[in-house]
Amino acid sequence: MRIAYIINSVEGGGAAFPVPAVAAALRSHGVDVEIFALTRRDGRAIPAMADAGLSVHVRDGGETDHWAAYRWLRPMLGQYKPDAVWTSLTRATLLGQVAAAAQRIPVISWQHAAYLRAANRRLLRLRRNQSALWLADSCSVADFSRKALGIPTDRLVVWPIFAADPDAPVAAPWTGQEPLRIGTLGRLHPVKGYDVLLAAIKILRQRNPAPRAFELTIGGTGAEHGTLQAQILEAGLDDVTLAGFVGDPTAFLANQHLYVQPSRSEGFCIAAHQAMQAGLPVIGSAVGEMSRSIVDGVTGRLAIPGNPVSLASAIFESLEHAADLHRMGFSARRRLFEHYSRDRFNQIAGEILRRLDDLSRQVR
Numbered sequence: 001m002r003i004a005y006i007i008n009s010v011e012g013g014g015a016a017f018p019v020p021a022v023a024a025a026l027r028s029h030g031v032d033v034e035i036f037a038l039t040r041r042d043g044r045a046i047p048a049m050a051d052a053g054l055s056v057h058v059r060d061g062g063e064t065d066h067w068a069a070y071r072w073l074r075p076m077l078g079q080y081k082p083d084a085v086w087t088s089l090t091r092a093t094l095l096g097q098v099a100a101a102a103q104r105i106p107v108i109s110w111q112h113a114a115y116l117r118a119a120n121r122r123l124l125r126l127r128r129n130q131s132a133l134w135l136a137d138s139c140s141v142a143d144f145s146r147k148a149l150g151i152p153t154d155r156l157v158v159w160p161i162f163a164a165d166p167d168a169p170v171a172a173p174w175t176g177q178e179p180l181r182i183g184t185l186g187r188l189h190p191v192k193g194y195d196v197l198l199a200a201i202k203i204l205r206q207r208n209p210a211p212r213a214f215e216l217t218i219g220g221t222g223a224e225h226g227t228l229q230a231q232i233l234e235a236g237l238d239d240v241t242l243a244g245f246v247g248d249p250t251a252f253l254a255n256q257h258l259y260v261q262p263s264r265s266e267g268f269c270i271a272a273h274q275a276m277q278a279g280l281p282v283i284g285s286a287v288g289e290m291s292r293s294i295v296d297g298v299t300g301r302l303a304i305p306g307n308p309v310s311l312a313s314a315i316f317e318s319l320e321h322a323a324d325l326h327r328m329g330f331s332a333r334r335r336l337f338e339h340y341s342r343d344r345f346n347q348i349a350g351e352i353l354r355r356l357d358d359l360s361r362q363v364r
Contacts, residue, residue, distance in 0.1 A: 001357065002032045004082035006073070006096040008089045010037045010058055012044025012245060013187055013220070017270060018161050019045065019088075020052035025163070025349035036076055038069045038092060042221070044245065066095065074099045084108060084356050087131070090120040097130040106132040106359040108352070112161070114144040114288050115191075115265040125149045132359045135352070137161035138268040138289035157352055160289075162273050163345035164337050169254035170279040173326035179213040179239070180322055182315070183256035183280075185249055185271040186263070188222030188242075193262035193285065195224070195231060199308035200262070202235040204315060211320045215239045217256075219246035253278040257325055258318055263287055264305050276336040281328035283314045293339075299332035 003026060010016050016037075023033045035049060035056040041063075049056050059072045069091075077085070077099055087096035088110040100107045109131040116124065128134070128149050134156045136142035142158045145151045174180055186192040197218075204210055216237075218228070221244055232240050246252045249271065253259065259275035259282045266272075266288030273293065275282050282300035284290035294300040301318060304310035318325065 001030070001084065001353065002080065002082045003034075003084050003086050004036055004077055004080055004096075005033055005086045006036045006038070006088070006092040008037070008092050009039045009041040009063075010035075010043050010045040010049070010056065011041035013185075016045035017048075020048050020054065021163055021345075022161070022349075023049075023054055024052060025346045026353065028346055029350050029353050031353060033086075034080055034082075036073060038073070038095065039063050063091075066091070070095050070099060074102060077103060077105070084359070086110075088112065090116070090124060093131065094123060094127060097127055101130065106356065108133040108135065108356055110135045110137065110161075111141050111145045111149070112137050112267045113265065114138075114140045114267050116148065121148055133157065133352070133355060135159050139292060140288045141267045157348070157355075159348045159352065160340055160345070161268050162270055162340050163342040164273075164277055164340045165250075165342070166337070168250045168274075168277050170333070171254045171256055171329065174257040174322055176322075179215045180258065180319065180325075181256045182214055182216045182258045182260055183219065183252060183275075184217075184260045184262070185219045185246060185252065185274075186261070188218075188220050188224040188228060190224065191264050192220075193264045193306065194218055194228055196264075196306055196308050196311060197260060197262040198228065198231045198235065198237065198240065200311035200315060201237055201240060203308055203312040205235075205237070208312065208316050210316065212322060213239075214319060215241070216260075217241045217243050217252075219243045219249070219252055221245045249274055250278065253280060256280055257322075258283070259300075260311075260315065261285065261290060262303070262305075262311055263290075266290060273336060273340065276329075276332040279326075279329040279333040281318065281325050281332055283311070283318060285311075293335070295331075295335070299328055299335055 037058045085100040087093040093109045259280040261272040261284040285305035286302045301314040303314045
């Protein structure tokens with residue numbers, strides 16, 4: 001089987017980040033996979049795809065020139081001659097559906113978010129029958145897809161977009177002789193809630209003096225960098241650092257003692273689960289799969305999304321009981337491996353491919 005994997009961009013992070021792992025699982029079942037990106041953005045996902053031996057085709061175009069993107073995509077598919085088209089995110093899904101229909105190729109589509117803008121939600125709901133099979137990257141996204149997009153259960157498969165790596169580095173316990181290091185990873189975008197996190201740190205500094213010294217490092221790039229930097233300076237948060245792009249997230253996480261994910265909305269949230277893999281307790285907003293993966297008071301703490309007071313309280317509690325962080329992180333890591341093993345990841349890939357093979361035969 002040949003699969004054309006269509007993605008919006010090859011930006012570092014986001015939906016492009018897990019493509020090598022997904023492609024590897026598909027290829028382990030004898031499938032040929034090639035990547036087709038509708039635009040480049042920062043291109044930081046390309047090296048990992050190339051290292052994985054993937055052929056990556058990147059269109060030289062923007063994010064809103066949809067007709068031009070379609071005119072590029074259709075002949076690319078005609079040249080590759082895939083047995084199926086695999087799409088990720090709204091733009092790639094809509095254009096992939098149209099291009100695949102012209103060549104009578106079945107479509108399988110990822111849904112990664114438990115939130116969509118109203119226009120995208122309407123479009124995907126209208127076009128839901130153009131994809132023969134839908135994948136949700138988590139149970140929370142599956143719930144959203146059924147309710148908001150009207151996708152029936154028999155055409156929806158949950159494939160958690162994460163396979164735990166037993167060889168990933170693990171964080172060392174906090175010794176009590178150093179500032180407690182708090183880390184977070186993500187795009188500097190309003191949906192990630194870093195403005196909420198900075199407001200929470202300001203509350204922590206001004207109203208509830210922290211029980212011990214700590215440092216916060218925010219890893220990631222994005223359009224909100226200037227706004228967040230100004231917020232840091234205005235609040236005098238001298239122990240907060242915007243670290244920029246993090247090329248090795250596993251090493252970054254292994255150097256922390258606590259992880260915070262203050263998102264306003266999420267699907268699976270790979271970064272939070274990578275933190276658990278590193279043996280870190282996670283403070284996360286009660287959104288997406290974090291509301292299921294984080295056991296409050298056992299593997300981390302949950303906070304009200306968009307609420308800096310709730311987040312400040314969760315951070316304060318973690319700092320006050322810092323001696324418990326390593327135990328909580330160990331519990332988070334153990335729970336992660338129970339639910340997201342690599343064997344299970346590959347097994348679900350095989351189940352999806354069997355269904356896709358049946359669909360391809362029906363089309364032919």
